[in-house]
Amino acid sequence: MPGVIRTRVGYAGGISDNPTYHNIGDHTETIQIEYDPDQISYRELLEIFWDNHNPATQPRSRQYMNILFYHNTDQKEEFEELKLEYESESGREVKTELKEYEEFYLAEDYHQKYYLQSNSRFKNHYRDIYDLSDFIDSTVVARVNGYLGRxxxxxxxxxxxxxxxxxxxxxxxxxxxxxxx
Incomplete structure (x- = not known):
């Protein structure tokens, strides 16, 4: 999306230290998004989030639950507003949880930029340019990963x-x- 600077996948929401994919504890898999509010608003990001999951479904597990982590009161209020709109329009209760952001743990390297890493020509191209941390944090890599995911x-x-x-x-x-x- 225009205005999205970078994305990283990881784990958040629990109290256990240093979760991993094979030892996630009480955390949830999540995505961290850095964006330019002059190009895309928080509300627009929320609407994309809302449109890309079913907010009325009960989660199968804590690992895969529908959850949004907010950073401030304005973000919390925006979520609550969209939740009320959805419930009013659909007649369904929202099961997506809302929780204050506390800490984000970066997922393992092989989980980052999934679409790009699944395509060796792109993975090799960018890994020749960037070291691992720059690869994960790169705006360009995030954008190309998005295009590869359509x-x-x-x-x-x-x-x-x-x-x-x-x-x-x-x-x-x-x-x-x-x-x-």
């Missing part, structure tokens, strides 16, 4: 393709995925 439009890709540090092979591949000639 999040974004052909128009958005064309607008920024020259800023993504792609080589001829990776640029051609992305253009093909979006039917760009």
């Amino acid at each position: 999040y974004g439009t052909a128009e958005q890709l064309l607008e920024e393709i020259n800023k993504l540090g792609l080589n001829e092979q990776t640029e051609s591949y992305l253009k093909e995925r979006y039917n760009i000639e």
Whole structure:
């Protein structure tokens, strides 16, 4: 999404120290998003979150529950407003939890930038450019990961393709995925 600077996956919401995928304890898998509020509002991010999960479903487990971690009162109020709108429009109770942000634990390296790491030509291209921490924190890597996951439009890709540090092979591949000639 335009305005999203970087994303990282990890664990949050529990009290156990240093969770991992195989020892998650009482945490939930989550995503951390850094964004530019001049380009995308918190409300717009919330609406995307709302549209990409079913807020009325009961979670299978703590690990995969629907939860949003807020950082301040304004974010909490925005969530509560959307929750009331959803319940009023759908007639269904929202099961998505809301919890104050306390700490985020970065997930293992192999969980980061899933779509990009699943494609060796992109993974190798960017791992040649970035060390691991820069790879995880890179805005460019986050954007390309999103495009590989089919999040974004052909128009958005064309607008920024020259800023993504792609080589001829990776640029051609992305253009093909979006039917760009």
